[in-house]
Amino acid sequence: MKRAVHAEWTKLRTLPSTWWLLAATVALTVVVGAASVSSVTTHICPSPAACHEDTVKLSLTGIWLGQATVLILGALSMSAEYGTGTIRTTLTAIPNRPKVLASKAAVLAAVTAAAGILAISASLLAGRLILPGNGFTPKEGYPSLSPTDTATLRAALGSVVLLILIAFLGLGLAALLRDSAGAITAGLGILYITPLLANMLASETWKDRVERWAPMPAGLSIQATRDLARLPIGPWPGLGVLAAYAIGVLIAGAALFRLRDA
Numbered sequence: 487m488k489r490a491v492h493a494e495w496t497k498l499r500t501l502p503s504t505w506w507l508l509a510a511t512v513a514l515t516v517v518v519g520a521a522s523v524s525s526v527t528t529h530i531c532p533s534p535a536a537c538h539e540d541t542v543k544l545s546l547t548g549i550w551l552g553q554a555t556v557l558i559l560g561a562l563s564m565s566a567e568y569g570t571g572t573i574r575t576t577l578t579a580i581p582n583r584p585k586v587l588a589s590k591a592a593v594l595a596a597v598t599a600a601a602g603i604l605a606i607s608a609s610l611l612a613g614r615l616i617l618p619g620n621g622f623t624p625k626e627g628y629p630s631l632s633p634t635d636t637a638t639l640r641a642a643l644g645s646v647v648l649l650i651l652i653a654f655l656g657l658g659l660a661a662l663l664r665d666s667a668g669a670i671t672a673g674l675g676i677l678y679i680t681p682l683l684a685n686m687l688a689s690e691t692w693k694d695r696v697e698r699w700a701p702m703p704a705g706l707s708i709q710a711t712r713d714l715a716r717l718p719i720g721p722w723p724g725l726g727v728l729a730a731y732a733i734g735v736l737i738a739g740a741a742l743f744r745l746r747d748a
Contacts, residue, residue, distance in 0.1 A: 490580050490589035497576075498563055498593050507559040508601040511552045511649070515605035518548035520612040528621030541622055542631060542641050543709040545613030549645050550706070552605060553652045554674060556598050560656025561669040563594050568664045583744045591657060591736070598653045602646040607633075610642065637711035644708030644725055651705070651725075651732040652677070658732065661739025676731070677702045694718045701731040 498504050522544050531537040564587075567573040580586050614631040622628040633639050655676070659669040681703050684696035697703040697718040705728030708721045719727065 487585060487589065490582075490585050491592055493576070493580070494563075494586075494589040494593045497567075497572075498590075498597065501562065501566060503562055503566075504559065504597070507555045507562075508597060511555040511559075511598075511601045512605040512608070514555065515546075515548035515552035516608045516612060518551050519545050519609035520548075520616065522547040523613045523616045523620070526620060526622075528626065537622075538712065539622065539628070540710060540712040541613060541617055541628055542610070542638050542711040545609050545617075545631060546606065546641060546645055546709045548605070548609055549648065549709070552602075553649060553677065553702075556601070556649050556653045557656040557673045557677065558670050559598070560594055560653035561660040561666060561673060562656075563590055564657050564660035565664065565666040565669055568660075569666060584740060587657075587661065587736075587740050587743055591654060594653050594657060595650045598650050599646055602649040606642050606645050610638070640721065641709045641711055644721065647725060648705050648708060648728060651728050654736050655701075655732040658734075658736035658739040661743045662735065698724075699727060701728045704728055 523541070526537075526539060526544065528537050567576060576586060577583065580589075610631050610633070617628065618630070624630060629635065631638060633642060652673075656669060656673050659673050660666070663669045663672065680696060680700040684693050684700065684703070695718075704719050704724040707717050707719055707724030710717055710721055714720065717724075
């Protein structure tokens with residue numbers, strides 16, 4: 487297994503798009519998060535405490551875009567080998583296909599976690615620095631963002647897990663489709679089209695159901711730290727819904743990868 491993991495790490499780090507995508511994940515997450523916290527102020531509320539802003543979730547808004555780049559990275563970590571034909575070389579060197587896919591997943595999880603930790607830490611730091619100037623102060627009931635706070639820590643660590651699961655979703659789709667464009671398009675559709683459709687629904691009941699069972703809105707509930715009773719689905723169950731999608735697609739991809747020719 488060690489040899490397989492080392493081989494996959496070598497392939498992933500020498501793929502030119504890897505570092506660009508990881509850098510884009512960090513940049514998008516931090517910039518969008520900073521822009522989000524900069525755009526809100528307590529001056530539009532009857533009183534600062536009446537805003538009820540979830541400052542942690544607001545600081546992590548950038549994950550909404552950052553997840554797209556890790557999805558692409560996950561897809562390319564598999565589909566790039568089909569595009570170049572090097573998948574045959576890989577399977578000649580390591581005929582055990584489940585081991586190959588497991589190694590890809592392990593390396594992908596490691597690099598995604600590293601980028602995610604950096605992006606989320608920087609986003610929370612940006613929120614901690616910007617929000618007090620907009621009226622979100624401890625005096626008004628908005629404690630400074632701190633990783634020692636249980637809810638903040640849960641949102642931060644859960645967001646890292648969310649990014650890893652999205653990367654697995656991309657990997658699984660690439661194993662299923664064996665095509666970069668197809669896997670990326672399908673993955674982006676799964677993530678972004680469903681929430682857009684939910685916003686177009688007239689029925690609040692169906693909108694609630696979509697937000698509860700669609701992978702992205704359910705998964706992003708892990709970032710909520712206030713008014714949890716109002717959420718369509720709780721933070722950990724929501725992340726579980728995303729995990730079910732991601733692991734399910736990855737298992738299906740693994741089954742096809744094992745059964746069909748390279």
